[in-house]
Amino acid sequence: MTKSHADLTALDPLDLFGVRRSLSEDEQMVQDSVARLVDDKVLPIIQKCFEEHCFPKSLIPELAALGLLGSSLEGYGCAGLNAVSYGLICQELERGDSGIRSFVSVQSSLCMYPIHAFGSEEQKQKYLPRMARGELIGCFGLTEPHGGSDPANMKTHAKRRGADWVIHGAKMWITNGAIADLCVVWAQTEDGIRGFIVEKGTKGFAAPEIERKFSLRASITSSLFFDNVVVPQENMLPGVVGLKGPLSCLTQARYGISWGVIGAAQACLAQLLDYTKTRELFGRPLAKNQAIQIRLAEMARQITTAQLLSLQLGRLKDRGEMTPSQVSLAKWNNCRMALDVARDCRDMLGGAGISAEYVPIRHMLNLESVITYEGTETIHQLTVGRELTGISAF
Ligand code: TGC
Numbered sequence: 001m002t003k004s005h006a007d008l009t010a011l012d013p014l015d016l017f018g019v020r021r022s023l024s025e026d027e028q029m030v031q032d033s034v035a036r037l038v039d040d041k042v043l044p045i046i047q048k049c050f051e052e053h054c055f056p057k058s059l060i061p062e063l064a065a066l067g068l069l070g071s072s073l074e075g076y077g078c079a080g081l082n083a084v085s086y087g088l089i090c091q092e093l094e095r096g097d098s099g100i101r102s103f104v105s106v107q108s109s110l111c112m113y114p115i116h117a118f119g120s121e122e123q124k125q126k127y128l129p130r131m132a133r134g135e136l137i138g139c140f141g142l143t144e145p146h147g148g149s150d151p152a153n154m155k156t157h158a159k160r161r162g163a164d165w166v167i168h169g170a171k172m173w174i175t176n177g178a179i180a181d182l183c184v185v186w187a188q189t190e191d192g193i194r195g196f197i198v199e200k201g202t203k204g205f206a207a208p209e210i211e212r213k214f215s216l217r218a219s220i221t222s223s224l225f226f227d228n229v230v231v232p233q234e235n236m237l238p239g240v241v242g243l244k245g246p247l248s249c250l251t252q253a254r255y256g257i258s259w260g261v262i263g264a265a266q267a268c269l270a271q272l273l274d275y276t277k278t279r280e281l282f283g284r285p286l287a288k289n290q291a292i293q294i295r296l297a298e299m300a301r302q303i304t305t306a307q308l309l310s311l312q313l314g315r316l317k318d319r320g321e322m323t324p325s326q327v328s329l330a331k332w333n334n335c336r337m338a339l340d341v342a343r344d345c346r347d348m349l350g351g352a353g354i355s356a357e358y359v360p361i362r363h364m365l366n367l368e369s370v371i372t373y374e375g376t377e378t379i380h381q382l383t384v385g386r387e388l389t390g391i392s393a394f
Pocket residue numbers: 101102103105106140142143148149150151152175242243244245247248249250251253324373374375376379383392394
């Protein structure tokens with residue numbers, strides 16, 4: 001039966017198609033607990049962190065206590081939540097700030113996931129429980145200074161020396177690098193690309209922070225340098241050889257990003273809706289102009305389609321049916337959506353839109369990174385193009 005107009009006015013403007021109501025009770029509980037954390041602990045401090053270019057490390061124990069680190073992994077102290085729950089975690093965290101979601105993405109999908117999927121039993125026992133508790137922080141080194149879009153052309157290499165490996169090379173733009181206790185680094189070997197665990201303090205390894213960013217200022221980004229770093233054989237991930245190792249980690253993280261950016265867009269639209277109702281120009285609220293309503297409706301349309309895309313992707317992932325090109329389509333669509341929404345919200349706030357008093361400019365600046373990392377928009381478009389045509393244009 002179609003709902004009456006009176007019922008329709010009760011729709012949540014940030015969830016017009018009632019995605020929330022199609023979640024299980026457990027999924028709703030996960031969303032609510034992360035939303036509380038964001039409201040109570042992230043939103044009060046995040047703008048200052050952004051202005052001061054610092055990552056709020058004090059949040060790590062809180063994130064760990066809620067089971068948000070490695071939340072979709074089974075065993076080893078991890079929560080074993082389903083894919084939709086992981087998506088909701090990302091969405092709520094990114095409603096706070098993309099930098100907080102980035103921290104959790106890298107720890108969970110890019111560092112714990114490869115150890116869980118490709119590591120030895122000893123590696124899993126050694127690292128995963130402590131990473132889930134937030135006692136050890138991880139980072140993921142794939143991108144290199146000469147070009148991140150084509151990781152097959154990797155220069156960092158690892159050579160066998162007796163029972164050890166010697167790693168030499170450099171990585172660039174690495175989230176969490178300077179605060180990480182361990183790095184999963186990908187290097188070319190004579191057998192193909194392999195992953196290695198390099199611990200902080202290993203001789204020849206350095207992770208200086210990249211300063212002067214205009215984006216993701218509440219997140220740590222670093223370079224990684226490996227100057228003939230020696231690691232034992234037991235630090236190599238035995239379970240995978242080739243580019244599919246790092247790319248399958250990216251599939252996990254990109255899936256989370258497709259949900260995360262919805263939270264950033266919702267935060268922008270929520271603030272703008274309040275503003276357009278109270279701001280009076282030409283003797284009427286801004287919201288009483290057709291041009292403004294059309295722009296608000298356009299944002300709601302984009303957010304709604306992104307929500308439905310991610311929910312369906314999550315259900316596919318939970319059934320084991322999700323493919324990398326579906327993830328590419330969702331990462332591309334949803335990042336583009338969130339960036340467009342944030343930029344338009346910034347514009348509709350007028351001069352106030354450039355003030356730190358309002359969230360859109362912070363989200364907008366963050367989203368310039370999010371649309372670039374984990375595969376640029378172009379890379380994902382070409383991935384979908386390859387799926388459609390069967391022809392690689394890379
Ligand atoms: P291609 O021939 O397509 O694939 C090589 C092998 O990998 C397999 N494969 C995948 N496996 C799992 N998941 C995926 N998404 C996969 N995509 C491909 C593929 O089946 C093949 O396996 P096999 O067994 O046949 O060898 O490789 P290509 O060289 O043509 O490259 C394709 C391309 C361009 C799509 C890929 O290089 C790419 O994705 N480039 C973008 C790189 C990127 O996204 N870097 C991200 C770095 S990490 C990061 O940004 C973290 S930010 C985190 C934060 O702060 O939140």
